Amino acid sequence: MESEESLLNVFVLLLFGSLLTVVGPSAPEEGWQVYSSAQDPEGRCVCTVVAPQNTVCSRDARTKQLRLLLDKVQNMSQSIEVLDRRTQRDLQFVEKMEVQLKGLETKFQQVEDGHEINWAKQYQSIKAKMEELRPLIPVLEAYKADALLVRQFKEEAANVTELLGSLQEQLGGVDYQEVHSRVLDLEERLRACMQRLAPLGESKLGSPNRSGQVQSRTLRRSSLLSCLTLNILYSPAGKLTGISEPVTIKTSGSRFGSWMTDPLAAAGDNRVWYMDGYHNNRFVREYPSMYDFMMTDNFTSHRLPHPWSGTGQVVYNGSIYFNKFQSHTIIKFDFSTSLISRSRQLDFAGYNNMYHYAWGGHSDIDLMVDEGGLWAVYATNQNAGNIVLSQLNPNTLQIVRSWTTNHPKRSAGEAFMICGMLYVTNGYSGGTKVYYAYSTNSSTYEYIDIPLTNKYSHLSMLDYNPRDRALYAWNNGHQVLYNVTLHHIIQ
Secondary structure: OHHHHHHHHHHHHHHHOOOOOOOOOOOOOOOEEEEEEEEOOOOOEEEEEEEEOOOHHHHHHHHHHHHHHHHHHHHHHHHHHHHHHHHHHHHHHHHHHHHHHHHHHHHHHHHHOOOHHHHHHHHHHHHHHHHHHOOHHHHHHHHHHHHHHHHHHHHHHHHHHHHHHHHHHHOOOOOHHHHHHHHHHHHHHHHHHHHHHHHHHHHHHOOOOOOOHHHHHHHHHHHHHHHHHHHHHOOOOOEEEEEOOOEEEEEOOOOOEEEEOOOOOOOOOOOEEEEEOOEOOOEEEEEOOHHHHHHOOOOEEEEOOOOEEOOOOEEEOOEEEEEEOOOOEEEEEEOOOOEEEEEEEOOOEOOOOOOOEOOEOOOOOEEEEEOOEEEEEEEEOOOOOEEEEEEEOOOOOOEEEEEEEEEEHHHOOOEEEEOOEEEEEOOOOOOEEEEEEEEOOOOEEEEEEEEEOOOOOOEEEEEEEOOOOEEEEEEOOEEEEEEEEEEOOOO
């Protein structure tokens, strides 16, 4: 069974893992095709990305054949296991029979030696023993049949194993150690590629050309490679494909609120922050750990200099970012100094229930984080009340770049970011699902259908934590966690 699982793991990895190679000007090796490349300002190639040639049709046929064979081997293995238990049971009967036969031989020898005085008694004993042995006859017959069937299964399993080996060679199958070695080699190549591309990005960011195209292209490349490097080296994220059933961590507070952990906290730092309510409140609770949050009232209270608005607060790298009540001002408050380290207005952003989420609650501006950093989701009159997504510099709070979508902010239940992708739910109560996704890499959107169990019927906060790879939610006075299933992709 372990070999079967290893084979499946290798096969899945081969299907979904694309190998990238840093190459020179020469053409790729046979069986590979150029996937992408990067050039310096003079047009010289500095990094080329290659991937296996697309053989989807033939691979699909072989994949189906391999799956059928694996199912067959699994069924055979289960049958052999059942037969093995039966033969072990039968062997116990056989061993018992051998002992009894030896006893009979001894008694027959005693009769032959002339112990006639004990003849009647010995005869009755022998007769009783023979009656005990009689039920073993059909057992022995069944044992013989089972043994024959086991041999047949072993022969068939050997044939299937040989066929699987042949098919694995056709698919380019390798063992785990070889795959692991390839991944390590890929990491080194990606690092080298990033080092060669980094000077290009730095030189272009401050000096765009007259059309701005070079700067925009460099930003997109830098963002894509950053996310790509995270996916390959650390595997923190990818495309959302599923959300688990909710796990209720605690029941506390009012109907609305937010709670979170710091995705950039140091190892061993598991502090939890808790904010009850959605407006005109200033007190943030800090719990030393998730256990303290769940089981105790051991917390420190921080008083913010201004009340917050909505439930879109985030803690990021030791500071809390929040929307100041009745304004479009973003404030960064440092917990270590208990001082405001930065504040900035989010120009044109609606506030004070102008463009809130469907549930209301002054949720005009929603701050969130993912693998790429700090983001703000809001709406403007200029974009007709549709969602605007902006990436913020966490130190200065300046907008790095913005994307305008076609999704009305008031129709969204909640939203969160995962690796540069904005996900929006269709509502906040009843049957809820994630149904809209906007990619900042391609500036395109798509409609999806990922169910989200709304256990307590009123979501007022839903945020992704890239360190935990989980969704934190506030659901009608319940603090809830969802695990997420992410499909790792290289775009």
